[in-house]
Amino acid sequence: MSNQANEPAKTYDPQSFEPAISDQWVNSDAFRPGLDADEHYSITLPPPNVTGSLHMGHAFSDTIQDILIRWQRMQGKSVLWQLGLDHAGIATQMVVERQLDAQGAHRRDLGREKFVEKVWEWKAESGGVILGQMKRLGLSLDWSRERFTMDESSSSAVREVFVRLYEEGLIYRGKRLVNWDPVLETAVSDLEVVYDEEQGHFWHIQYPHADDPSRHVIVATTRPETMLGDGAVAVHPDDARYRDLIGKELILPLCNRTIPVIADDYVDPEFGTGCVKITPAHDFNDYEVGRRHGLAVINIFTDRAHINDDAVIPEQYRGLDRYEARERMVADLEAEGLLYKVEDHTHKVGRGDRSHAVIEPYLTDQWYVAIQELADPAIKAVEDGNIRFVPQHWEKTYFEWMRNIQDWCISRQLWWGHRIPAWYCADCEHITVDRGTPEYCGGCGSRQIRQDEDVLDTWFSSGLWPFSTLGWPESTREMENFYSTNVLVTGFDIIFFWVARMIMMGMKFTGRVPFKDIYIHALIRDAQGQKMSKSKGNVIDPLEIIDAYGADALRFTLAHMATPGRDVKLDVKRIESNRNFMNKIWNASRFVFMNRGDAQPDVNVKPSSDVNRWILTELDRTAREVEQALTGYRFNEAAGTLYNFIWGIYCDWYVEAAKVSLYKDDAAARAETQIVMLTALDGWLRLLHPICPFITEALFQELHGPDARLVTADWIGTYAGDAKAVSRMNRVMEVVTAIRSIRGEMNVSPAKKVVARISANDAVRAELESQQKVLMSLARLESLEWLAEGADVEGAAVAPLADAIVFLPLAGLVDVAEELARIEKNLVKVGKDVAVLEGRLSNRKFVDSAPEAVVAGVRSDLEENRSRLEELKAAEVRLKSLG
RNA sequence: GGGCGCUUAGCUCAGUUGGUAGAGCACCGCCCUUACAAGGCGGUGGCCGCAGGUUCGAGUCCUGCAGCGCCCACCA
Numbered sequence: 040m041s042n043q044a045n046e047p048a049k050t051y052d053p054q055s056f057e058p059a060i061s062d063q064w065v066n067s068d069a070f071r072p073g074l075d076a077d078e079h080y081s082i083t084l085p086p087p088n089v090t091g092s093l094h095m096g097h098a099f100s101d102t103i104q105d106i107l108i109r110w111q112r113m114q115g116k117s118v119l120w121q122l123g124l125d126h127a128g129i130a131t132q133m134v135v136e137r138q139l140d141a142q143g144a145h146r147r148d149l150g151r152e153k154f155v156e157k158v159w160e161w162k163a164e165s166g167g168v169i170l171g172q173m174k175r176l177g178l179s180l181d182w183s184r185e186r187f188t189m190d191e192s193s194s195s196a197v198r199e200v201f202v203r204l205y206e207e208g209l210i211y212r213g214k215r216l217v218n219w220d221p222v223l224e225t226a227v228s229d230l231e232v233v234y235d236e237e238q239g240h241f242w243h244i245q246y247p248h249a250d251d252p253s254r255h256v257i258v259a260t261t262r263p264e265t266m267l268g269d270g271a272v273a274v275h276p277d278d279a280r281y282r283d284l285i286g287k288e289l290i291l292p293l294c295n296r297t298i299p300v301i302a303d304d305y306v307d308p309e310f311g312t313g314c315v316k317i318t319p320a321h322d323f324n325d326y327e328v329g330r331r332h333g334l335a336v337i338n339i340f341t342d343r344a345h346i347n348d349d350a351v352i353p354e355q356y357r358g359l360d361r362y363e364a365r366e367r368m369v370a371d372l373e374a375e376g377l378l379y380k381v382e383d384h385t386h387k388v389g390r391g392d393r394s395h396a397v398i399e400p401y402l403t404d405q406w407y408v409a410i411q412e413l414a415d416p417a418i419k420a421v422e423d424g425n426i427r428f429v430p431q432h433w434e435k436t437y438f439e440w441m442r443n444i445q446d447w448c449i450s451r452q453l454w455w456g457h458r459i460p461a462w463y464c465a466d467c468e469h470i471t472v473d474r475g476t477p478e479y480c481g482g483c484g485s486r487q488i489r490q491d492e493d494v495l496d497t498w499f500s501s502g503l504w505p506f507s508t509l510g511w512p513e514s515t516r517e518m519e520n521f522y523s524t525n526v527l528v529t530g531f532d533i534i535f536f537w538v539a540r541m542i543m544m545g546m547k548f549t550g551r552v553p554f555k556d557i558y559i560h561a562l563i564r565d566a567q568g569q570k571m572s573k574s575k576g577n578v579i580d581p582l583e584i585i586d587a588y589g590a591d592a593l594r595f596t597l598a599h600m601a602t603p604g605r606d607v608k609l610d611v612k613r614i615e616s617n618r619n620f621m622n623k624i625w626n627a628s629r630f631v632f633m634n635r636g637d638a639q640p641d642v643n644v645k646p647s648s649d650v651n652r653w654i655l656t657e658l659d660r661t662a663r664e665v666e667q668a669l670t671g672y673r674f675n676e677a678a679g680t681l682y683n684f685i686w687g688i689y690c691d692w693y694v695e696a697a698k699v700s701l702y703k704d705d706a707a708a709r710a711e712t713q714i715v716m717l718t719a720l721d722g723w724l725r726l727l728h729p730i731c732p733f734i735t736e737a738l739f740q741e742l743h744g745p746d747a748r749l750v751t752a753d754w755i756g757t758y759a760g761d762a763k764a765v766s767r768m769n770r771v772m773e774v775v776t777a778i779r780s781i782r783g784e785m786n787v788s789p790a791k792k793v794v795a796r797i798s799a800n801d802a803v804r805a806e807l808e809s810q811q812k813v814l815m816s817l818a819r820l821e822s823l824e825w826l827a828e829g830a831d832v833e834g835a836a837v838a839p840l841a842d843a844i845v846f847l848p849l850a851g852l853v854d855v856a857e858e859l860a861r862i863e864k865n866l867v868k869v870g871k872d873v874a875v876l877e878g879r880l881s882n883r884k885f886v887d888s889a890p891e892a893v894v895a896g897v898r899s900d901l902e903e904n905r906s907r908l909e910e911l912k913a914a915e916v917r918l919k920s921l922g
Numbered sequence: 923g924g925g926c927g928c929u930u931a932g933c934u935c936a937g938u939u940g941g942u943a944g945a946g947c948a949c950c951g952c953c954c955u956u957a958c959a960a961g962g963c964g965g966u967g968g969c970c971g972c973a974g975g976u977u978c979g980a981g982u983c984c985u986g987c988a989g990c991g992c993c994c995a996c997c998a
Contacts, residue, residue, distance in 0.1 A: 882979090
């Protein structure tokens with residue numbers, strides 16, 4: 040922004056000032072929490088993944104948080120918005136692996152240490168991009184407190200938590216089936232598997248009886264290769280068809296071994312043939328069946344889902360990829376006449392949410408958190424209202440998951456992440472779990488110990504984030520002042536992944552809730568309602584939008600669309616129209632500056648004119664509405680209220696009305712208007728600041744000088760208010776609108792000044808007459824004459840109002856036929872209103888049981904519309920006699 | 923199978939305790955009125971998904987149905 044000698048540019052150009060203001064904020068450390076406030080407020084920014092750059096969803100979520108943060112800071116509180124980034128285990132490792140792949144390399148070529156170095160390099164790059172984006176968005180994060188989920192403070196919190204849980208027996212190591220991603224070669228949690236309908240096949244295979252190979256049972260499977268690991272065929276115990284078979288042996292085709300027929304309730308006799316092959320090592324249900332019946336668990340895969348060389352597996356299939364093996368086995372079954380039939384079959388297939396590889400249930404050793412003991416207090420915290428979901432219905436989703444929660448598999452076979460702080464001993468079975476780096480086995484004292492190769496699920500460290508960033512496990516001043524945080528702002532897609540885990544970990548380790556409110560916002564979609572994704576090519580990059588329309592326009596749009604509980608379809612047109620709003624603000628302010636004279640805003644101003652008293656009253660009302668909206672997380676209402684006030688009231692009416700005294704009146708009136716228009720501007724700039732920080736800061740500096748900073752909202756809402764001024768101005772606006780309406784419908788040029796006559800009683804006339812200059816200016820009148828109540832005017836267009844009748848003589852304006860048509864249109868409209876109102880009043884029950892105020896309202900509406908109707912009828916008669 | 927959400931103007935969506943339906947965009951008119959054409963003024967446009975119920979009164983509360991979407995669990 041320029042010094043005061045230069046006027047602001049005629050057109051809003053955010054690029055000319057947003058970056059400079061952003062620099063001012065960052066360089067002056069403007070967003071460090073103040074030290075001298077009694078009240079504290081804090082939000083932990085959900086740390087973005089260092090997988091690239093921020094997308095529109097981040098911009099949305101971050102804008103909402105910034106609005107809250109700036110608003111609270113302007114209330115004079117000590118505010119911390121904690122900044123950080125997430126290492127995002129799998130996701131980030133994949134990004135770097137893909138980069139290596141493009142160079143024809145693999146992480147194994149580099150080795151673990153070199154690979155992790157590469158990821159750190161990438162982290163620096165991606166993190167830099169992300170922080171740059173945040174600054175362009177105008178986020179008021181405390182830049183001095185940047186954290187990372189793998190920095191030292193986070194790591195020590197992670198080790199502390201792991202060790203404590205282990206010592207309490209809540210972390211354990213177990214061999215069981217996990218969801219295995221054969222491409223990434225790691226276990227993933229249940230949540231990281233996404234199921235989708237896919238086209239597949241249903242292979243019906245004959246399993247011959249061992250004692251009579253001419254007979255057989257038919258089993259159906261979608262994964263025929265798993266029969267290599269079959270341990271049994273199961274039937275329902277009550278299924279008469281197979282009762283005799285239970286306990287007998289079947290020949291497992293292709294495998295040259297026999298398996299028993301077992302009976303288990305798990306089998307649905309209605310489905311398929313009622314015979315199910317049981318493969319304990321490769322199906323979660325089968326695993327349970329196998330356990331009940333003591334079946335052998337035969338693992339048939341390698342880590343990459345190739346067939347392994349277990350002794351029971353026929354040699355010809357060993358080493359084959361799972362799908363190659365499937366093909367070969369189906370062909371072999373067919374050749375042996377054991378393939379009964381093949382059906383097309385649509386079924387759900389689980390794929391890794393990152394790799395999209397088909398997930399295999401796979402038997403491995405993993406680390407688990409015994410979750411129930413952590414879940415119970417976390418459920419209770421929400422039940423008791425110590426944590427509140429906004430919108431509230433999300434608590435149902437939360438409860439549903441939490442009440443059916445499974446132990447959490449926390450180990451991942453990755454290289455990027457927190458190494459599990461457990462060491463295995465070469466000389467004994469003891470596992471040493473330690474906060475530091477132990478040198479010998481805690482069991483036998485042997486120095487032959489080796490750390491677990493695996494890393495922790497990325498959500499393990501994110502789960503500690505609200506307190507690990509504040510110095511926990513030390514008891515720091517930050518913990519004291521800013522924990523519990525006030526609100527978590529996030530999307531519903533990570534309620535289980537992250538929100539639930541933070542609550543569990545927070546309750547467990549701090550004994551307090553990590554946040555009091557959880558504001559769940561919607562997902563951002565494109566204009567067609569599609570989820571934005573790189574593969575679809577429909578992502579809207581926030582930076583491109585900011586470059587084109589400015590950060591404020593984007594932020595205002597996002598705030599305006601932040602309706603709780605519905606997905607946001609982001610249409611660039613919407614951003615464009617809000618850019619136009621910014622332009623409106625820019626130019627209205629420019630007008631104010633051009634006409635300010637020597638005046639300064641004065642929050643104690645006590646203006647005498649109705650126009651000035653009215654605008655300050657309206658500003659006050661707006662301030663209360665904005666405050667209520669923000670308090671209730673109704674961002675769309677806050678934005679809408681400001682839009683309506685700034686554009687619809689301040690610009691459309693106040694500035695136009697103010698021109699009368701700025702241009703024509705005496706010096707005293709002019710000076711008062713200058714002060715009030717500046718004061719009101721100052722007020723709504725502050726109100727708008729949390730949503731649109733750049734333009735408001737720029738204009739604030741124009742208003743108060745280049746060193747001024749918009750930091751408080753303290754004085755807003757202190758004006759006493761003047762209901763009389765408001766009602767007078769409403770009357771004026773009603774008259775002006777009526778005249779404009781006639782002019783508009785009659786296509787009278789705005790340049791043409793017209794004569795108006797108004798009939799009204801003395802009281803109404805006095806009110807309107809006090810604003811005569813304003814009225815004439817806004818309605819573009821050449822002259823205004825006052826008529827006695829009940830007077831008629833021949834040959835005039837008529838607009839009957841609540842307490843007055845406006846006549847616009849037609850001579851030279853329009854023809855009689857046109858006005859007649861307009862009158863008749865209005866007659867129909869008003870006639871309908873009258874009929875409806877009469878109907879309501881003639882209903883005894885309504886009159887008896889509705890509140891007094893409502894009935895009175897209807898009565899006065901009816902009265903008003905009746906007289907309006909009379910006037911229109913009279914006007915119709917007069918016009919017809921003319922024509 | 924269980925749960926949740928949505929259905930309002932041509933399009934995208936507001937509508938906080940029930941009290942005669944709103945915005946933006948689009949469209950149609952008149953305007954370069956000395957802040958703004960990224961603008962001003964006026965206007966057209968809606969059985970608020972369907973069917974019941976509660977109520978003097980329902981877009982708003984209750985029940986059922988339909989369509990769309992999401993989440994969870996899953997029959998091999």
